[in-house]
Amino acid sequence: MATDEIVNPAIDTTGRRWQLFQFIGPILGVILVIVTIALVTLYTYRTMREGAITLSRNLLRSQQRYITEEVSHYLSPATGISFMASGLLASNDMKVNADNFMALGRSVLRGMPHVDSFYMADDQGHFWMSARREGEYEETTLQQEDGAPYYRHRITDKDGRFISTDRLSAEGYDPRLRPWYKGALRFEDRTPDHRLFWTDPYPYLSTHQFIVTASMAFRLLDGRHVVFAISISLNQLTSFVNSLKVGKSGQAVIVDLSGHVIAGHNMMDIGKPGFDATNVHLDPKTQPVFVKALNVFRVLGDGTGMVRARGENYVTIASAMPLAKRSWVLLLNAPESDFASFTHAVQKQAVYFSIIIVGLALILAMGLIYQGRRVVRLQKDLTAVAEKKKEDNVVLLRITNTEGLLNSEREQPYFSEALAERASARRASIWRLLSDGNRLLCEDMFDRGRDAHGSGMELTRTGHPGLFECLDGGHVIDLPNAEEDQRFQSVQRVFMRMIGSRHLFFLPVMEEHRPVGAIMLEDPYQLGEADRVLMLIASVLAVRFGHVQEEERKLTPQQPGQMPVQSLARQSKPQMRVVEGFLLQPDEKEGDSRPAAGLYPTVPIMVLEFSESYSSNKDTAQAMLELVAELVSKIEAIAKERGLFSAQIAGNRFIFLGSCSQNVDAEGAVCLAEAAIGIREACLMVISRMNTQLMFRIGIDVGPVLIAYFGEKCDIFNLWGEGLTMAEALAHNAPDGGQIQVSERAYQTLQGAFLFRLRGEFFLPNNGISNSYILAGRSETAVAGNA
Structure with missing residues (x-):
């Protein structure tokens, strides 16, 4: 057997046949479309040649009907508004009639640009006018003053609001002598x-308009005559007639029986200085076709005709305008040669349309080919999905091979990094539920944008x-906008607003159907791709957090040798008084028991700093003051409850002293830390109820300060020094709003009674570099021992 006859049965030829059809099928379709269009075009050409003559005869008739209707619509407001005015202005009270007339005028002038003005006059010589005036509206009244007539012009806006007024002499003017007034009275008794x-x-x-006025006379209830008139500008009618295209070079014009031009090419110079619109007639030298067509109309009336002029035949049509002046005549003409080229123009259009259709067919063919290529790309996308799964497997493998994966004492920052990267989240955080079930402590938080x-x-x-309701129920929550959900609104305002995130994904971490922690993802863009990583990390965290809770429960009884926790409130301390910037002032009731002025080396001191607490908006500032007042009230109550030594307000800062003695006072430091936690919780609760940008930070130090008394009576307590500077710097540079940052010295004093996280190194001018810590909350052992 020859080698070219050998067929490999393992080769699948279906794909090759499909690829071949993807290219040949659309091309055959385009060829079929081209053949169909050619046949249709040939048949259309023959049919059009037979109907070209009939179509040319009907063209001018349809054009004439169109122009007649347009002119009728143009002049129709005169009839409708005049009859409406006869009913609207029939009151015996001419002041009411005048007000209604002005309102009617403004309304019509605002909506109909071709209406120029309105007049109203009665048989006693009173006159009113409403017209446009440089983009505004002029209301004119003929009045008498000192026996002399004058015009009172009142200028208003489109809603009738007064703008200005002026007056001009009206000597010699009598509206009863105007043609529109006398003509209306002559027509009063007609149908x-x-x-x-x-x-x-x-x-x-005054307005450079060529106008025609329509008027109507009617009687008031008391028998007086009133004439209402409306003036319509013919300028726009001229523009309309000139814009008409009759054939290729045909023209249209409106004239009266005497040949006086009303609208058309002859009136193009209307409005220019020196142009006399009342003396424009058809010119036999330049417009012989129109002159002959008008003569034919005078003899035969409406109809079409053929006129020869300038060595060429012209098709003409003449018809009377039925609406207004029955002496107006519409004349149209077009060279006979225009209609001969009509078929060729239509044929060109047919060719153009054919080209467009062929182009569309080609686009369709390209679209089909493109669709076939998309299938190939889809296969590549599926391959990419498989690659992403491999990447997931790499992440999962790294997590499972992490040393000390289930050891709760070893931090695992890669967990939050993996969550943020796989979900493309702005920030990922891991929270542990403390054994009391009432607090979630942030174990780790990774900001992907800052890589921190x-x-x-x-x-x-x-x-x-x-x-906590969602946590207890084990509900997985995905909120596109956490601020709109009442359950997580406080979380968005207290926690998410720091970085401006809105979308929140909340996953409870469960161990044997009980919550032990939670995972939060903020603004995740690829949440579906992180399912496997989420589930694995949640399972690992369940084991880690469950073990931590078990250890905390074992340490609940007071252990031997453990540092005792002092009472959170020292009842022996008397109530402090509020004076001169202090919420709590050092006591003076015991005579000389107040601390003497001088250096105190180990004073527990705390600074609470509010940010975004100012607004130049009056309403916002008032709401801010009410919020701050509520916070100050709660802070004062907590400071008294914890038995702090003093609490002082300085601008947007609060300065607290736990105690003031020459020796280390661990009890005062513990009270100060307890007060810091209470103040933090109170502030977060108050701020979460309101949509505000107000945020706070807290810093604590145990260091040296100078104490002095100033004033005429030496009763103003003041302090400054390294301890206050350190506490202020710690508060100002706390990593996120609502956190408590403590110094190395404060940490050494409080570490047995509270939970801390190392923040890192902290630089203080003149003192160098030292560590700072984040105070997370009360130690479970300390709380149990105190209970």
């Missing part, structure tokens, strides 16, 4: 269809009841 009187067109010099870790923040059940 309703013939009561409207139309004046001859005339120029209105953080920890130590605490969320309480009292401050965030909705969060």
Whole structure:
């Protein structure tokens, strides 16, 4: 057997046949479309040649009907508004009629640009006018003053609000002598269809308009005569007639029986200085076709005709305008040659349309080919998905091979990093539920944008009841906008607003159907791709956090040798008084028991600093003051309850002293830390209830300060020094709002009674570098021992 006859049965030829059809099928479709269009075009050409003559005869008739309707619509407001005014202005009170007239005028002038003005006059010589005036509206009244007539012009805006007024002499003017007034009285007794009187067109010099006025007379209830008139500009009618295209080079014009031009090419110079619109007639030298067509109309009336001029035949049509002046005639003409080229123009259009259709067919063919290529790309995408799964497997493998994976004492920052990267989240955080079940402690927080870790923040059940409700129920929550959900609104305001995130994914970490922690992802863009990583990390965290809770429960009884925790409130201390910037002032009731002025080397001191606490908006500032007042009240109560030595307000800062003695006072430091936690919880609860940017930070130090008394009576307590400087710097540079940052010295004093997270190195001018810590909350052992 020849080698070219050998067929490999393992080769699948289906794919090759499909790829071949993807290219040949669309090309055959395009060829079929081209053949169909050619046949249709040939048949259309023959049919059009036979109907070209009939179509040309009907063209001018349709154009004439169109122009007649447009002119009728143009002049129709005169009839409708005049009859409406006869009913609207029939009151015996001419002041009411005048007000209604002005309101009617403003309304019509605002909506109909071709209406120029309105007049109203009665048989006693009173006159009113409403017209446009440089983008505003002019209301004119003829009045008498000192026996002399004058015009009172009142200028208003489109809603009738007064702008200005002026007056001009009206000596010699009597509206009863105007043609529109006398003509309306002559037509008063006619039938309703013939009561409207139309004046001859005339120029209105003040507005450069060529207008025609329609008027109607009617009687008031008391028998007095009133004439209402409306003036319509013919300028826009001229523009309309000139814009008409009759054939290729045909023209249209509106004239009266005497040949006086009303609208058309002859009136193009209307409005220019020196142009006399009342003396424009058809010119036999330049417009012989129109002159002959008008002569034919005078003899035969409406109809089409053929006129020869300038050695060429012209098709003409003439018809009377039925609405207004029955002496107006519409004339149209077009060279006979225009219609001969009509078929060729239509044929070109057919060719163009054919090209467009062929182009669309080609686009369709390309689209089909493109769709086939998309299938190939889809296969590549599926391959990419498989690659992503491999990447997931790499992440999962790294997590499972991590040393000390289930050891709760070893920190695992890679967990939050993996969550943030796989979900493309802005920030990922891991929270542990403390054994009391009322607090979530942030074990690790990774900000992907800043590539930074953080920890130590605490969320309480009292401050965030909705969060703990979802945690207890084990509900997985995905909120596109956490601020709109009542359960997580406080979380968004206290925790998420720091970085401006909105989308929140909340996953409870469960061990044997009980919550031990939670995972939060902020603004995740690829949440679906992180499912496997989420589930694995949640399972690992369940084991780690469950073990921590078991250890905390074992340490609940007071252990021998453990540092005792002092009472959180020292009842022996008397109530402090509020004076001169102090919420709590050092006591003076015991005579000389107040601390003497001088250097105190180990004073527990705390600074609470508020940010975004100022607004130049009056309403916002008032709401801010009310919020701060509530916070100050709660802070004062907590300071008294914890038995602090003093609490002083300085601008947007609060300065607290736990105690003031020459020796190390661990009890005062513990009271100060307890007060810091209480103040933090109170502030978070108050702020979470309001949509505000107000945030706070807390810094604690145990260091040296100078104490002095100033004033005439030496009763103003003051302090400064390294301890205060350190506490202020710690508060100002706390990593996130709502956190408590403590110094190395404070940490050494408090480490047995509270939970801490190492923040890192902290630089203080003149003192060098030292560590700072985040105070997360009370130690479970200390709380149990105190209970």
